[in-house]
Amino acid sequence: MTESWWRDAVIYQIYPRSFADANGDGIGDLPGVRTRLPYLRDLGVDAVWLSPFYLSPQADAGYDVADYRTVDPIFGTVEDARGLVADAHDLGLRVIVDLVPNHSSDQHAWFRQALAEGPGSPLRERYHFRDGRGAEGELPPNDWPSIFGGPAWTRVPDGQWYLHLFAPEQPDFNWDHPAVADEFRTILRFWLDLGVDGFRVDVAHGLVKEAGLPSLGRATEWHLLDVGESPCFDRDGVHDIYRSWRAVLDEYPGERIAVAEAWAPTLDRVADYVRPDELHQAFNFSYLATGWDVESQRTMIDASLDAMGRVGAPATWTLSNHDVVRHTTRLLQRNEGDVAGRKPVEVDPVAGLRRARAASLLLLALPGSAYLYQGEELGLPEVIDLPPEVRQDPAFHRATGQDGYRDGCRVPLPWSGATAPYGFGPDGGPSWLPQPASWAHLSVEAQEGVPGSTLSMYREALALRHKTLTEADSLCWVDTAEGILTFTRGAGFTCTVNMTDRPIEIPHPGVLLIGSGPFDATGDSVTLPPDTTAWWSN
Template sequence: MTSWWRDAVIYQIYPRSFADLNGDGIGDLPGIRSRLPYLSDLGVDAVWLSPFYLSPQADAGYDVADYRTVDPIFGSVADAHLLVSDAHDLGLRVIVDLVPNHSSDQHVWFQQALAEGPGSPLRARYHFREGRGEHGELPPNDWPSIFGGPAWTRVADGQWYLHLFAAEQPDFNWDHPAVADEFRTILRFWLDLGVDGFRIDVAHGLVKEPGLPDVGGLAEWHLFDVGESPCFDRDGVHDIYRSWRAILDEYPGERIAVAEAWAPTLNRVANYVRPDELHQAFNFSYLGSGWDVAAQRAMIDDSLAATAAVGAPTTWTLSNHDVVRHTNRLMHVNNGEVAGKKPTEVDQVAGLRRARAASLLLLALPGSAYLYQGEELGLPEVIDLPPEVRQDPAFHRATGQDGYRDGCRVPIPWSGTTAPYGFGPEGGPSWLPQPESWAELSVEAQTGVPTSTLTMYREALSLRRKVFAAGDDLAWRDAPAGVLAFDRGSSFRCTVNMGTEPAHITTPGEVLTTSGPVKTENGTTVLLPDTTAWWSI
């Protein structure tokens, strides 16, 4: 029997932006519970929840103060238990975010370390160092923060602590045995509650090069382009994940772990999913690949080869909570833009057409697919949020990650013609403002409409379960210039026109579903630009 996760479709929920049941303008766990039937009907296999732990929310919950409880803005541990139970009743699995690279500066360990001062055993659980310079006034090394500025903050007693992200997110020292022990117990806490796995935040960052050496005056790092560095993708992380895999394997039901691992090469990423380590790793290289036949074919081939070498499935994703939604982003990737950079205005009709084509392509590939909430509605990036409402901690910094992640985190629309569009009670608040145009993109507005993006996703996910066998190899087929064509098994073909002109192809069989209008006549099919078709052959 094939493991469920090898070809699963996993839907990312950003809790504060999914569904608000108590009307405070912030999504919550009871709100998610109320919408689980929608996700079951959509046809996904599992949901991944971004952090809902107790947190000061300096970085939208990725600054965790207590890993074993739920922040009151989202609900309670009892609500989490009910959510997992309801999801299981609907045949959905639940993956939760785990943030092991850093804690909140309000975590009890860090607060005690500050109080106890230099030499405290608790300081050894983080990276505290003396400064450089005559009076220790300079940071211990030249590492920049991903969010801009130096990766060090000085405390009142003169020592400095490391934070690769915001100053409110001090990095754990994973050389300390207490840190490893703590996270093993955190894993068991949530596994005992019934979760089916973990998405591991900054999985490549836990281990730093001994001595924390300088990087040579590098002004900034970008989360999506760190390259070779002394604090990311160190070989020591793999011992940690082997110990975690042993814990996961103790539990019934194939509990899994998924790495958010940015590494210089696909082969380095594949190291995280060797048989005795994690189960999946996000394929961020695919997320940033160009929209043309050569780029797509090369990236798909390289991705499949890298994971096949270690016996793991490939994952595919186009959007998440950290990057510009692909409805906007894909209109620029051929111009040298990098996923996650500042979004710009695009033709929304053309953007949605290409996004639909890319989504249908992704869902046809062998392996596991990750969807980000709202992409099934064709939501665009919100690019005109006023500065006073933005909450991305990098937004007001001069360098580092660009600070425009709020645009993909705007609460999604469910129903009605006025904000908050069913996200919360009618006339209620929303932690980020929703565009007026979203009334036309709501679940209610798209349900039952044959040409809607929501209908396309529902049809594709249903077909995916019926047509594909897990592990079906991908076989490329000859096609006209600008067209990508491949078969899965002996009875399915996918064709994608990535060119700028209509393509004429020999009709390969019966149309199963398409991302846009397809005209078939006398054995010939006209495939318009930015259009994907699935065929039964």
């Protein structure tokens, strides 16, 4: 296993309930993941990241954790998790698991005891319980909103209020309390001892709140990708927590890592999370939100490489995940100010897939680490017509329903067959979210071995990336034609991207390695079609 493997790794996100169902209950599980690990090895990724599978009431798809050391029965057992890690290692894959330290479930033993014991309970100090404002304490302690809509406070029967930056079922921990810090260090060691290779840290920027929990003094809404400056996110105190975590990670062999889901106002603030004595990587959400044009892409790529380079960390790149509209749909929306495509609209599926394939090849050519979201290698679009009665995103059912459209990117994968559930489970029963009839031609089986399919493109591109590019190959821009993004890496690799809606002729860059779509690569010049990326060997 290579030293500093994570610096240029390709990491594949598995959303367990939607990846593969082994027991036929319509919900994906860890045994299902185990059966599909050879598929991921053959795809060519280096590691998998699994969204939460801990014991949970599932108020927010497992991001409300009741017990951090137990697997929820809908996903399997701790032994299934241990077997999954062992199987992955046998196949040369590493395993990263989600860690949710900002909040617990309201069914966590600590929180339940805190409620039972009432005001003054020592357990209440491990969360943010406060008396309310107003003559009878009838108003929330401050004016903070929840990310999921409505106020960030819920009142309990004895009159006090507790803070939840997300759903009411997700009370925020008080990280000023030493017991919270001690507990999470033991949780880290529990999973490291089981063999996991690292952690994706949920809401890494949210653990520490401004002293006194001051009000904002204004009406506002917070969204996942654009919280901005606030008294409860990206406070300097989080960095002491991550320094202590890094010391734990460094106790273990094999370079165990932590990846920050850190939303911060600037890339420089994000880079603070990956200083040499803190975490290893931070998701680059600024890149995910970048427009599809040469100037925007070039500016953001430069800024990302510069910010991370100053602290000696690799840049990371991603286009989709379980919280945003799939880029097959999102990149064609052009919704100004709506970086996640929070309310997706119907787009031309052919044009959407063409642009998504081009964007994916661009991403995989960049220096640093790449994160893929399950199903993007199949070209899956966002499912935008789910009926309200099947939606499970808690934000959809709260207040204004802001950001309540995450179910559309979580629809279970199509593996085989002509009708739903497309081999997702063993006996053909319905999946927990309905799959579109149009997905039959997008299944793994339908694309397997088909030249030009999106699955074939990803496999070929990942193989070429491992063979052709190294972390040491720096990026150099090349000016070609207007509307064409061109850069080289190392001594013999060139990437060209047509980011316009028209074909553009460019000088022939060399020997074609791979293209996101078909075109004639012969002659002294090349006409690159719209929304097309090509890799070349000089």
